Amino acid sequence: MTCRVLWVSILVSAALAAAFVLGLQRQASRVSTARLAAARYAEPAPSVSASDEHPPPRLPPVLALKQIYTLNQTAFIPPQCYTNTIDDAGTAHNPCYTCHVESRAPNYINDPDVQLEYAFVPRARKNPWANLFVDWSSEIATVGDAAILSYVHTSNYFDVAGRIILAEKLARPPRTWDHGDDGRWEGFIPDAYFRFDAAGFDLRPDGTRTGWRAYAYHPLPGTFWPTNGSFGDVLVRLPAAFRERSDGKPDDLIYEVNLAIVEALVTRQTVLIEPVDERLVDVDLDGDGRLGRSERGEGAT
Numbered sequence: 001m002t003c004r005v006l007w008v009s010i011l012v013s014a015a016l017a018a019a020f021v022l023g024l025q026r027q028a029s030r031v032s033t034a035r036l037a038a039a040r041y042a043e044p045a046p047s048v049s050a051s052d053e054h055p056p057p058r059l060p061p062v063l064a065l066k067q068i069y070t071l072n073q074t075a076f077i078p079p080q081c082y083t084n085t086i087d088d089a090g091t092a093h094n095p096c097y098t099c100h101v102e103s104r105a106p107n108y109i110n111d112p113d114v115q116l117e118y119a120f121v122p123r124a125r126k127n128p129w130a131n132l133f134v135d136w137s138s139e140i141a142t143v144g145d146a147a148i149l150s151y152v153h154t155s156n157y158f159d160v161a162g163r164i165i166l167a168e169k170l171a172r173p174p175r176t177w178d179h180g181d182d183g184r185w186e187g188f189i190p191d192a193y194f195r196f197d198a199a200g201f202d203l204r205p206d207g208t209r210t211g212w213r214a215y216a217y218h219p220l221p222g223t224f225w226p227t228n229g230s231f232g233d234v235l236v237r238l239p240a241a242f243r244e245r246s247d248g249k250p251d252d253l254i255y256e257v258n259l260a261i262v263e264a265l266v267t268r269q270t271v272l273i274e275p276v277d278e279r280l281v282d283v284d285l286d287g288d289g290r291l292g293r294s295e296r297g298e299g300a301t
């Protein structure tokens, strides 16, 4: 069976940046909480050497997305790579295996070797994620239980009228966020309502589908488990062309079949679906050599 290349957008609300590896970092550099000064544009990035210690970022009161400032020139290497692999009792642990693996196409980064070797370029040998070592205890001590419970119980995604706060804001982006200076936000605008029907499809307040679909997933082992303080929703949405018939009309069945094809491609397993007339999608889903009725989609060959 031939398959088209499908672009899958994945919305992970629990961002990697939020995953702290508390107490486990290889080098706990001491960082004082610098005074945060207001600035629209920050200074250019300093050149860094392995011996540099970086202060925490100076963010203006209005988060300046126009700020271009490289504090960490090896930021593509996440803090997880600096996890201390020897615990207090002297026992070795290997958390690196969760990400650095023998890869399977189309992932061509085959790097299980870094599980055994501290293979950083010199500049990256010292943990540059100084922001993870800021001691916030005095700030935290000023926040009472009632305040934090009220914060947790208040949505910062929807306003009281059920509108998506960030989408409303991006409809007329603040000047400090507007790179193009044209009053338009060019990037992604959140549009998931987290209101799912029985099949996992996200519904707008008017009951129409947004295209986002929730699916069962295992969080990556490590800091990403709910037991370690991390939680999130994972949704998938295929581009409009995969949600429509050839005449451009939205079609739920075609979308469900396309999602099943994606699942079969990713998991490389047969995916069971509701019986479907293959002529509708013009694809021999069950690979039996003819366009008939199919109850399964085969992985790509």
Ligand code: HEC
Binding pocket: 076, 077, 078, 080, 081, 082, 083, 084, 085, 094, 095, 096, 097, 098, 099, 100, 109, 111, 114, 115, 117, 118, 119, 120, 121, 222
């Ligand atoms: C959460 C996933 C994750 C974990 C866990 C993780 N890494 Fe990484 N690591 C990455 C990513 C992403 C990169 C950047 C992309 C790349 O270079 O592969 C990276 C990069 C690296 C690099 C630089 C590779 C290069 O080509 O420059 C080294 C070395 C490394 N990690 C070592 C480790 C070690 C040692 C551990 C365990 C203590 C570890 N990593 C744990 C995700 C992870």
